[in-house]
Amino acid sequence: MTPIRFLICAMTLPGLSACGSAVPGLGALGEPEVTRLNQIAPPGTEPGTCWGKNVTPAIIETVTHQVMLQPAQVMADGSVSAPAIYKTETRQEIVRERRETWFLTPCANQMTPEFIASVQRALTARGLFGGDISGEMNAGTRAAVRRFQKPLGLDSGILSLAAARKLGLVAVEGDEAG
Numbered sequence: 788m789t790p791i792r793f794l795i796c797a798m799t800l801p802g803l804s805a806c807g808s809a810v811p812g813l814g815a816l817g818e819p820e821v822t823r824l825n826q827i828a829p830p831g832t833e834p835g836t837c838w839g840k841n842v843t844p845a846i847i848e849t850v851t852h853q854v855m856l857q858p859a860q861v862m863a864d865g866s867v868s869a870p871a872i873y874k875t876e877t878r879q880e881i882v883r884e885r886r887e888t889w890f891l892t893p894c895a896n897q898m899t900p901e902f903i904a905s906v907q908r909a910l911t912a913r914g915l916f917g918g919d920i921s922g923e924m925n926a927g928t929r930a931a932v933r934r935f936q937k938p939l940g941l942d943s944g945i946l947s948l949a950a951a952r953k954l955g956l957v958a959v960e961g962d963e964a965g
Contacts, residue, residue, distance in 0.1 A: 829889040837894040839945040845885040851877045890941060891948035893957060902956065903928065906946060909954040910935060 828838045853873045860869040893902070900922030907928055910916035916931035929944030936943060936950045951957040 837892045839890050839892040839943065839947065841888045841890070841941060841943040841945070843883075843886040843888070843942070845881055846883040848880050848882050849877060850880050851875060888941065888943075890943075890945075892945060893948060893951055897957075898924065905956050906932070906951070906954065909956060 828836065832838065852875075854876050855871055855873055857869075857872040859867050859871040862868050903924050904920050904922040907916055907918070907920045907922075910928070910931040911920070913935065915934045916928065918925070918927040918931075924946075932946050932950065933942065933944040935954070936947060939950060939953070941947055941950070948957060952959050
């Protein structure tokens, strides 16, 4: 597919028949790829560890309210000679700050088709994945990973090392005190 056609297809509706299935990843536009893990780790991390980053955008609300500039002028008999004068003020308020969450992930050399198939089987056993066991980290697998991790406090389709351990797929580091 030519780059121009790819761009045209990627910007149009995914159901467009001229594009067919030749446009990779359209079903997963909202999910990060597991291979898109950050090469930069947070400061002070152990060398050789792999990290993912989940960014939660800020939530900003537009707040509009009326401010009285001049109160109503009321006569002694209670009648209003001049109504109150108001102005409308609108401002932006940050309801929730932007957050970056760094988390350990299995490294790329661990994300083999066999490992990913094990992830799919583990998620299927928990009723979170209903797709084919393909060994590919596709949109359905990432969505199932997100469903598994969200109650654990991580709303990401990138498999965390903690989730892989909880699924029983990565050895839990033992207590080395002796």
